[in-house]
Amino acid sequence: MDSLTVAAIATPFFPSGIGVIRISGPDSLRVLLQLTGKGKEYFAPRVLKVVRVYARSGDALEKCLAVYMPAPRSYTGEDVVEIHCHGSPPLLEAILNEVVSLGVSLAGPGEFTKRAFLNGKLDLSQAEAVLALVNAPNLFLAKAALRQLEGEFSLELQALEERLTSLLALFEGALDFPEDVDLEEGEVELTLKEALQEIESILYKAESGERALKPLKLVIVGKPNVGKSSLLNALLGEERAIVTPIPGTTRDSVEEEINFQGIKMRLVDTAGLGKARGVLDLAGQKRTRELLGQADIVVFVVDISSPPTLEDLEVLKAVEEKNAILVGNKHDLGEHGDWTAFPRAIVLKISALTGEGISELMKLLSLEGGKLLPSREELWYLSLRQKEALLVSRETLKRVLEFLPEQPLDLICEEVRSALRALAQLTGREISPRVIEEIFSRFCIGK
């Protein structure tokens, strides 16, 4: 354990609601008492107290809240103090300077989480989950990271390790006492296959996590002039695409990313499909068909205020393969009766002009988007390092399975041991200080 006491500003360094200074190590309480002039009985463990913070000169710097969390029941497992100040960068810096002048060192990146790891509060996969959680680009991955932080991923790893460890024990027993231990080849093969399957399943969940990183592609199609670009603008809440009363306004696609209730989507407005009015139209329509091929969700727009045309039917044909959502735009201009006979039912009546139905459409889109993302239980948000360690253990076990019948037992033992070593890299049970430094250097200061 590191006996130095360290401190850092744990919140972003710009004017904000609050700013937190975090101190960890054996001197934390002494520093808090010196800064505030209070006696130690004032700070009941883990209770926020109102304090004044004084500079060495005796000037009051701040009136704020502070909490003392004695070891081992703290984030780092050491004595921890947090001072919750007003979020003023110069003020935070001044208080940090006072803390340092009382004999405290500045914390390096990820130092608090590193101490939590070294003190056994978290295993390495949980420590990396802290980083994943802070950096999670969307709510799905944040939730996955939280489950990792709470140890669910560690449990999966433990189960895997236990399986391999007992297999190794069996092999070692057979090596030491060949006449006493009967190695059932079928059983060994089964255990190996099960372990391999568990690794595959973890890797699959990690890949699902990566898929959740990419925005879903939402393509808006329809015949010319039905209000596709207007709808894009309405969904974005800004005038992104050009809108005119002239059919064929949009020639090239217009793309913009948006976050629908935690789901990242890439909205694509396209050139209208239908009768081509020249080479430019043809090129635009070709592009629309390509984009349709890449679409995760398709919004098929029609003008509900005028009767369906052959062009609408042509668009319908183009989106047949896709699970398209049919919306009737220009509802502010009325509703033409012939739409009830259209082969596909209109799901929503909207007006990109007045905003009618737009929030309902957004709800529907986030619902559809949610269905396309892997479910919470099927997702891990792993670092490259973690995935590589899993890949190494997978390849090793595959080799063992392949050569099982011919290889001498001691070689097989060695392979299983190296698969276990790769897994131990994930929990951090067997890891070099250099790798630990490398991992925590990716954290921000104060975490």
Ligand SMILES: Nc1nc2c(ncn2[C@@H]2O[C@H](COP(=O)(O)OP(=O)(O)OP(=O)(O)O)[C@@H](O)[C@H]2O)c(=O)[nH]1
């Ligand atoms: N009344 C009414 N007019 C609308 C609505 N949505 C769009 N418009 C008008 O319809 C015309 C065409 O709108 P756009 O958004 O350019 O239609 P588009 O489908 O992108 O057209 P192209 O790019 O030419 O294929 C414009 O004059 C819009 O102002 C609506 O909900 N109600």
Ligand SMILES: [Mg+2]
């Ligand atoms: Mg357009």
